[in-house]
Amino acid sequence: MEPRIRQAYEAGRFEEIAFLYAPVGLVVTENRVIRDCNLSFAEMFGYERDALRDQTFSILYPSAEEFQNIRDRGVPKLRESNTYWDERVMARRDGTLFWCRVRGHSFTPDAPLTRAVWSFADLSPVRPYNELTRREREIVSFLADGLTSKEIALKLDLSYRTVEVYRAKLLKKFGVVNTNALFTALGQVDATHVVSRAGEES
Incomplete structure (x- = not known):
């Protein structure tokens, strides 16, 4: 067991290891900028964690238009219920595209994207990406x-x-x-x- 994990257990800091080692991608955002993410999220997209911190989320989308489309689609739902989920196509660091299930919760419902937390699940094993024109x-x-x-x-x-x-x-x-x-x-x-x-x- 890694010293970091052992120390977290001994000190009762379970939220730290729950975030870092969760088997689903987790990311904390501020105005659509990645403030922090866990190991599963970074691995899913082919990055090191440090390389993703303080990066705009747009680097993980196939195009700037799709980055905007998701914002326009998600904000009304977040304002209405403070939660949102969908299944969308995302882009890995090497440019390959894949289906991803995304769920979000905002800490600032009046301005939903100001501060939020998101989970990302890679659907590739059950749904390979098929290109559409x-x-x-x-x-x-x-x-x-x-x-x-x-x-x-x-x-x-x-x-x-x-x-x-x-x-x-x-x-x-x-x-x-x-x-x-x-x-x-x-x-x-x-x-x-x-x-x-x-x-x-x-």
Whole structure:
């Protein structure tokens, strides 16, 4: 047993080792800057802990647009209930993308991102990342919002038939037979908790 762990046990400082050695990624943030994280979080993203401290969270996202999209999506939920969770695509240090389940709690509900704590679980073992084109992600996002193919066609200035072709290709790509099964394949949860990727060209 490491001296640090033994000393923490002897002194009753269990919160210290619980944070550091938890088998799920934990991170404390301030205005979307990583103030501290545990070993699992750093390992998940391919960094040393010290390299992540005081870094903006944007370095862990596939694009700046997605970093902003998550903020816009999460803040209203945090203000409403002071908790938030979703499943999203994140980026490791080497550039590989992976699905991640994220849960958050704010210490400053009126300004939810000022100070918060988050947990991150790597879903790679059960859900390998499948690349979607920009147009596929747009259509999945609108489907998740409950829009029909006709409504999506109007939003994207496409024909109804084109949207239906994209939808059929998505079902085939993920080996499913309907939209609900597609959301399950993408996120394993209700579509309202699946954050579609954005900002890349097809």
